[in-house]
Amino acid sequence: MTWALIRSEYHVADFGYFAGLLALAVVQAELSRTVERLRVRIAGAPHINMTSVWTFGGVLVLPTGLAALLAVLVYGHLWLRVWRGMSQRPTYRVIYSAAAVVLSTLVSGACAGGRFETGLAGSALIIAAAVAYTVTNAGIIAVSVRLHTGARSARALFGGVDDNLLEFATLVLGGMTALGLVYEPFLVPLVLLPVQVLHRSVLVRQLEVAARIDGKTGVLNAHAWHELTQREFAEAAGAQDTFGVLMLDLDHFKRVNDTYGHLAGDAVLKAVATTISEQVRDYDSVGRFGGEEFVVLLPRAAEDDVLVVAERIRRAVQELVVDVPGAEGTRRVRGLSASIGVAMYPVAGRAVDRLLHVADSALYQAKHTGRNQVVSMAVAA
Template sequence: MQSPRASLRHVTRWPVWAIPPRLLLSVLVVELLAIGLVTADALSLVPVTWTDAQAGLLLCGAAVLHVEAVLGVERIRRGSQESHHVDLNSVWTFAGALLLPPVLASAAVVVIYAYLFARVQRPTGIPAYKQVYSAATVVIAVHAAGVVLLLTAPGQLYGTVGGTFALLLALLAYTVVNTCLVLGVVAMASPNVRILRVLGSGDEVILEIATLSLGALVAAALTTTTPLAVLLVIPPILVLHRTILVKKLQERADTDAKTGLLNSAAWHSQSRSALRAAERSETTAGVLVLDLDHFKIVNDRHGHLAGDEVLRVVANTLREEVRDHDLVGRFGGEEFVVLLSRLADTDQTPEDAAVEVGRIGDRIRRRVRELRVSSSAVDGSDATIEGVTVSVGGAVFPSDGHSLTTLVATADAALYAAKRAGRDTVRVGPDLARSRDESPGGDPLAG
């Protein structure tokens, strides 16, 4: 048995204490609110019938079967998820919110999330405090849905127009409360990350609604004379899990592991599609090719691990400086590429389009020059890497070419013109970009 001092040392080493104090306070407030709601439910002495208890047990049992059926898929999915995680277990928790007394609905959330942590999160190394917070947000969302039902449909939920309207409002309340609590913490933890990027594409919103809709069907099945019909929901849930996994594996295949940007092949494929869309909609677009200046010096002075950290920071800067629908990729080494889609109508003059592309490139150039990258995360030293600069070349669609190959070649030639101009500068278009073969000795300015 551990001594009190050893137990205290163990508690002080919990990962939760490593998060920033402001974020920790917000997490604790949400968790305390959830505890307060459950306590109030327990003290309210609302009668719980045997039918309610049976429904709660059946929901928990179905959730356990669900977790076991998708165990391998979920471990992969949760270990690689970067956007807001659509929790397909809301099938069961939302059904509980519609059908069970609040105290039983909350108890079902606790049971389901405890089992989920033991079987999925813990083996993948996810800290327990994240699962505790997730459970707390779901408990609050369950109560929000319950309040909506109490105010709009205190009687029959199914079989009436009013009940259907109340059901839709409860679904909306559950989704909004849970999503806002999750994204609020994400925004505080990573203030530079765009919420829309974390939330993911519209497909994930549709998936969230579809999952909750299945939860409504589960609740309806439990009100019939054949409650075991809820098990029929598991096969479609399995299909959803595998569909999501295929999508995530595709995203992983398209992603550069070092920076999180699109890899070269994926960038080319998606950029060609974006240019076809620009041609159909008669809008202009731009291509930027960027190369870090003298990056070999960074690797030689600080090591390749520190160099990799610089690449990650630069990649994040690129994402922050362009719009969500622009495409950012890594060509390899210290070279990056950006497709700026839907800049303006094609009646914009080529000169104005080139100025806009150059302005965006110059904004990126200035941001990179201001970067200060600490190497303590990779080698434990107190060194700060600064003075990193980038040369930028640009091209404009359609004035500089209609094909992606031509645009990249023009932007690449402009990049070498920027190198010749002294680096840490921007050049756009073929008029400012002589071919790289004009530089003496072929390519003495690489890097």
């Protein structure tokens, strides 16, 4: 960033644009302090951030060095006024996120040329800069998440569709802000209104999602999973599709709590939930029914495919190693296993409760015939 600041060429207007964008970012952060603190507590996509409105706008109208400095100052203000003291946003994470945005700014600034242009060529540069900004930022954060958590699913690394649509919306607003600064600077403060509305809408959406999620494991809670399965039943009946339900229970989980403590048990449950989610498709649904029992919905799948997935989950749980902190240092929990019961729609039943009953019967048989195995509804019948 220092090198970019030294090498950049400046015009008087650049410093006016810089001051305007920084002022707007500060005002927006102050107006939305409460909303942002709530949003951060339940946020799921680490690279999605409303600051893109200002930092990307800076990419389009500022020399690359000033655009990078703007990102640093915006993040510094957010940390001081909003994120400081929040366990969800420790200092090192803020620094890392700011560094990722600075790098994204430098890369996208190279695409945009550091100058705002109009016409077809200018539009192409803006699109290229937006793509470079998003890919660089998301890629850096994804690598960090992968290294620190071991997550491998696309949703865990890059966020969901809604998350990335939000990022796209902030980039669009950033482009509009840049246009306003160049052609109608006195209208630019009006951008604050859609940014505030978007910010609050994001919080409402995240609260809705949080109400459906099991707080301990991050997968669907029992009520949300049951609702989703009811909808799948209706769709499958109309399309004459088949789908599978897996019911999974960790074997001898009480030993984990007794040996390592309940906090370690919670860490194991979360790791198992993540492992299950990584072994299924993005449109499959994983839920927690309570205790150490999980359930998986596999729509549009034949029985052979469902059994393959169940066996893959069983092996992944068996190979799982969970590091848990303790008074005597980090300890490793290994030797886990799971029993899994399988039921298929419509053979095993045409109602949710019936299908769950068959899956539970298959799970019961798996438990009482050796554990650490998959039993299908055909065996359980």
